[in-house]
Amino acid sequence: MRIALFVTCLCDTLYPQTGKAVVALLERLGHRVDFPRAQTCCGQMHFNTGYRPEALPLVRGFADAFAGYDAVVTPSASCAGMVREHHRTLAVQYGEPELAAAVDRLAPRVHELSEFLVDVLGVTDVGAYFPHRVTYHPTCHSLRMLRTGDRPLRLLRAVRGIELVELPEAESCCGFGGTFALKNAEVSAAMLADKVRQVSASRADVLCAADSSCLLHIGGGLSRLRTGIGTRHLAEILAATEGAER
Amino acid sequence: MTRTAKNEPPGVVWLGTPHFPVAARTAVGDPQLRENLRRATTTIRSRRLAAVGELDDWEDLRTAGAAVKRAALRHLDTHLLRLEESVERAGGTVHWAADAAEANRIVTELVRATGEREVVKVKSMATQEIGLNEALSAAGITAYETDLAELIVQLADDRPSHILVPAIHKNRTEIRELFTTTMGQWGRPAPENLTADPAALAEAARLHLRERFLRARVAVSGANFACADTGTVVVVESEGNGRMCLTLPETLITVMGIEKVLPTFADLDVFLQLLPRSATGERMNPYTSMWTGTHDGDGPRDFHLVLLDNGRTATLRDTVGRQALACIRCSACLNVCPVYERTGGHAYGSPYPGPIGAVLTPQLAGIEHAPSLPFASTLCGACYDACPVKIDIPEVLLHLRARAVESKRGPLPSPEALVMKAAATTLASPRALAWAQRAAALGGRVLARRGVLRRLPGPLARWSASRDTAAPPRETFRAWWRRTHRRPGQ
Numbered sequence: 001m002r003i004a005l006f007v008t009c010l011c012d013t014l015y016p017q018t019g020k021a022v023v024a025l026l027e028r029l030g031h032r033v034d035f036p037r038a039q040t041c042c043g044q045m046h047f048n049t050g051y052r053p054e055a056l057p058l059v060r061g062f063a064d065a066f067a068g069y070d071a072v073v074t075p076s077a078s079c080a081g082m083v084r085e086h087h088r089t090l091a092v093q094y095g096e097p098e099l100a101a102a103v104d105r106l107a108p109r110v111h112e113l114s115e116f117l118v119d120v121l122g123v124t125d126v127g128a129y130f131p132h133r134v135t136y137h138p139t140c141h142s143l144r145m146l147r148t149g150d151r152p153l154r155l156l157r158a159v160r161g162i163e164l165v166e167l168p169e170a171e172s173c174c175g176f177g178g179t180f181a182l183k184n185a186e187v188s189a190a191m192l193a194d195k196v197r198q199v200s201a202s203r204a205d206v207l208c209a210a211d212s213s214c215l216l217h218i219g220g221g222l223s224r225l226r227t228g229i230g231t232r233h234l235a236e237i238l239a240a241t242e243g244a245e246r
Numbered sequence: 247m248t249r250t251a252k253n254e255p256p257g258v259v260w261l262g263t264p265h266f267p268v269a270a271r272t273a274v275g276d277p278q279l280r281e282n283l284r285r286a287t288t289t290i291r292s293r294r295l296a297a298v299g300e301l302d303d304w305e306d307l308r309t310a311g312a313a314v315k316r317a318a319l320r321h322l323d324t325h326l327l328r329l330e331e332s333v334e335r336a337g338g339t340v341h342w343a344a345d346a347a348e349a350n351r352i353v354t355e356l357v358r359a360t361g362e363r364e365v366v367k368v369k370s371m372a373t374q375e376i377g378l379n380e381a382l383s384a385a386g387i388t389a390y391e392t393d394l395a396e397l398i399v400q401l402a403d404d405r406p407s408h409i410l411v412p413a414i415h416k417n418r419t420e421i422r423e424l425f426t427t428t429m430g431q432w433g434r435p436a437p438e439n440l441t442a443d444p445a446a447l448a449e450a451a452r453l454h455l456r457e458r459f460l461r462a463r464v465a466v467s468g469a470n471f472a473c474a475d476t477g478t479v480v481v482v483e484s485e486g487n488g489r490m491c492l493t494l495p496e497t498l499i500t501v502m503g504i505e506k507v508l509p510t511f512a513d514l515d516v517f518l519q520l521l522p523r524s525a526t527g528e529r530m531n532p533y534t535s536m537w538t539g540t541h542d543g544d545g546p547r548d549f550h551l552v553l554l555d556n557g558r559t560a561t562l563r564d565t566v567g568r569q570a571l572a573c574i575r576c577s578a579c580l581n582v583c584p585v586y587e588r589t590g591g592h593a594y595g596s597p598y599p600g601p602i603g604a605v606l607t608p609q610l611a612g613i614e615h616a617p618s619l620p621f622a623s624t625l626c627g628a629c630y631d632a633c634p635v636k637i638d639i640p641e642v643l644l645h646l647r648a649r650a651v652e653s654k655r656g657p658l659p660s661p662e663a664l665v666m667k668a669a670a671t672t673l674a675s676p677r678a679l680a681w682a683q684r685a686a687a688l689g690g691r692v693l694a695r696r697g698v699l700r701r702l703p704g705p706l707a708r709w710s711a712s713r714d715t716a717a718p719p720r721e722t723f724r725a726w727w728r729r730t731h732r733r734p735g736q
């Protein structure tokens with residue numbers, strides 16, 4: 001199986017440790033991972049902000065960069081959702097049947113990390129060790145767009161040393177919403193305040209999620225209020241092992 | 247589409263209040279409002295979840311409801327003509343109104359013809375949409391709202407902030423105060439020593455309204471559904487005020503959006519299951535009034551049905567946006583919306599607030615009148631999951647965002663458009679991206695203190711007002727890969 005990592009522009013720039021964790025994890029499970037260097041961004045920011053013509057070349061670029069792989073793994077539910085739900089919309093809207101066909105071939109092979117591990121590789125115990133008290137925030141796009149369900153939690157429960165605590169009102173949005181956080185900054189901040197309150201109430205030391213964008217947002221609030229609660233992407237916890245703890 | 251002309255006034259009243267982000271800012275800063283909204287939406291949400299959880303076939307019901315509505319909209323013209331025929335056969339009169347002004351004119355003339363100067367009203371979204379009360383008042387006719395929450399809103403000279411609970415933004419203490427000071431100016435005053443106990447408040451409203459019901463000779467209502475095959479019109483309510491208005495007066499005028507028509511009476515089956523559970527979390531709706539034309543010696547002697555277009559036909563033309571017309575106004579999407587919960591309804595500047603308002607108002611009024619509404623969402627998807635007729639609100643939001651952006655494109659790009667263009671160029675090539683990443687990392691490290699960015703420049707200051715950002719790392723993933731994986735062709 002030829003596996004490609006789609007690291008996402010956000011992880012690439014701000015959270016390289018998340019991408020490295022995916023590579024380390026998959027290699028530990030006996031797979032080789034490629035990083036096609038032509039990749040950039042799935043176009044979600046442009047698409048979600050209404051700039052569709054600007055997003056189209058990114059759809060093309062994605063289809064070119066990842067054609068020929070059996071599986072594309074990404075540490076972002078929302079980018080996986082963008083590719084699977086909306087790349088086709090764009091190709092069709094701008095009358096590009098060849099691109100639409102390429103998207104149709106590629107999209108089903110694009111997997112968010114927890115989907116790839118549980119559904120494609122069939123593992124839940126990835127041999128990780130992470131001796132910390134962790135709470136998990138199911139991001140909106142993993143929950144309601146990809147419907148990853150309890151896959152991330154099943155993976156986390158199998159981690160050795162971990163103490164998983166429940167996040168109250170876990171399923172409510174953290175308020176990020178991409179450019180929403182700039183266009184409606186106060187409403188976004190009000191939602192963030194509630195999420196920060198619930199994370200604190202969980203008494204966790206680490207907040208985990210499967211989207212770096214939401215972690216950027218919630219982590220930003222946790223840091224601003226000096227809660228001392230850190231954030232870890234799911235991939236980083238699953239990649240952690242005894243003796244090599246991050 | 248003629249309605250998208252810039253100089254044409256919107257057919258939906260009360261737009262032009264500050265744009266959503268500005269109005270929302272004020273709302274978010276009001277602790278009393280936030281408390282009222284938090285309490286009310288939390289309560290309705292959990293009631294809905296319990297009521298929906300009781301049914302094993304809820305998903306099938308949703309699918310059925312969505313299918314009936316979509317099929318009905320596909321042949322709307324046929325169903326409407328059939329409805330007209332059925333209603334007239336049963337003794338009613340049907341009027342067609344292309345827009346708000348025409349609907350208001352029709353209703354005003356109908357009331358004038360009765361010689362009355364007062365009407366009682368059943369809570370109705372369509373008449374809010376067209377500003378009927380204001381139009382009647384301009385013609386010297388007073389419209390009295392009889393739904394408890396609408397009465398509160400009317401007494402306070404306020405605007406509704408929720409589809410189902412229009413006074414959701416007010417708490418009991420505020421209502422007691424309002425009743426004590428204003429009821430007397432409209433009719434029977436509130437009892438002395440009125441308390442803020444819900445039962446006492448309801449009793450005060452009951453006494454105040456009772457004299458209106460007994461005196462009224464003309465009523466104006468909306469409609470939840472109308473069945474094309476039988477001509478039966480349906481109003482679903484929970485206080486009994488609607489039943490009074492629909493049965494006691496001699497003349498009944500119903501204003502109904504054309505999308506409310508159902509092909510057959512039997513279609514009510516699914517909707518009378520979907521609506522109460524989604525709206526109030528009740529298994530069955532308390533007062534469901536149905537009438538078919540007129541009957542001698544029973545109910546109104548004159549029945550007029552005003553079929554309102556007001557932007558609906560134009561909305562139907564949009565293959566993505568048209569699904570918003572399937573809405574049965576249950577408000578479930580408002581109650582689960584994290585944005586609505588924090589801003590309330592007024593920020594949406596339309597009688598249709600929350601997620602459905604964000605997709606309906608710009609379509610009915612024209613996107614140029616409400617360009618910020620499709621952006622009033624994080625796209626969290628909670629609305630879609632709650633919607634009993636499966637309207638994919640996030641999909642419509644995205645579609646309308648694109649329309650909003652396109653409608654603003656001109657020879658001079660906006661600052662946002664410039665940023666988006668620059669970002670697109672950068673992201674179009676891995677080389678340009680790597681260059682931009684190096685620049686960002688450098689800038690980030692200059693601005694950072696102890697690895698954290700507390701204040702960001704330009705529009706990003708809105709982000710950094712409430713959030714820290716870790717300084718970009720020295721080495722991007724891309725650079726790390728290049729350094730550690732020197733395989734050709736990669």
Ligand code: SF4
Pocket residue numbers: 524572573574575576577578579580602629632633634635636637
């Ligand atoms: S859009 Fe759906 S959930 Fe919202 S009010 Fe309409 S029917 Fe109810």
